[in-house]
Amino acid sequence: MKNLLLTFLLLLTMSFGVVASEEIELQEADIDLSDSASLQRGAQHFVTYCLGCHSAKHIRYLRIAVDLGVDQKKVLQEIAPEGASIYDQLHSAMNKHDAEKWFGTQPPDLSLIARSRGADWLYSYLKGYYLDPKSPTGVNNTIFADTAMPNPLWQLQGEQVTEIRKTIYGEQTELVLQEPGTLSEEEFDVFVNDLVGFLVYVGEPVQLERERIGKYVLLFLGLFLVIAYLLKKEYWQDVH
Incomplete structure (x- = not known):
């Protein structure tokens, strides 16, 4: 029984080690939801580069105008x-039939992608594409291996x-820019950060308002705690 327990603990330790070794270090996104200019640029980037395939149907253009x-x-x-109404949701221009014909499935809605994946994951994913001749799309991704989405x-x-x-820690895989794009590395970082910031905003448009109201809620609860304690002390003062 003792040997069985030791074997189980050893296997458990090894499994944790494997998981830790397979973890990928994510790049940190610098998200500021109070930066309206950044969110506006992110909205423009999303409509230009993402809305052709992906939708964000849980938000409307009117909400973007009001919040920003x-x-x-x-x-x-x-x-x-062009042609959109201020009351429209951010629907993709691609219909379901064409999506299934071209990609095999309909690209997912991105309304909650930042909440499910996290800002750092999205930031690293969008910067993690590299050429891969074995891939059907010609590219692969360091964060999401064998991704079906082209860059x-x-x-x-x-x-x-x-x-x-x-390196002194062993072999490490690094991404190297082979053919420069139209943006410099610094400009592209800002571009991706703006886009991810917009997706974070779409995932929870009321986040800043929630945090603002939360301070008053905590203050109220603190005052109520004092009042409740004084009432308890008053009611129980004659109880021995």
Whole structure:
């Protein structure tokens, strides 16, 4: 029985070690939901580079205008696609039939992708594409291996390849820019950060309001705790 227990603990330790070794270090996104200009740029990027395949049906252009403090006409002119109404949701231009014909399945709605994956994961994923001749799309991804989605930002980022370098910690795979894109590395980082920031906002548009109200809720609960304690002390003062 003792040997069986030791064997189980050893296997458990090894499994944790395997999981830890397979973890990929994510790059950190710098998200500021109070930066309206960044969110506006992110909305423009999403409509231009993502809305062709993906939707974000849980938010409307009107909500974006109100939350970001942007005039409705400006949203229709600079963010929404031509012909869209301010009351429209962010629906993809691709219908289900064409999506299944071209990709085998309909691309997912991205309304909650930032909440399910996290900002750092999205940021690293969009920067993690590299050339892979074995892939049907010609590219692969360091964060999501064998991804079915082509790189939508390849013209901006350029083309990356993987290189294996030996370090004191062993062999490490690094991405190297083989063919530059239209943006510099710094400009592309800002571009992706704006896009991810918009997806974080879409996942919870009321986040800033929730945090603001939360402070008053905690203050109320603190005051109520004091009042409740004083009442308890008053009611129980004659109980021995």
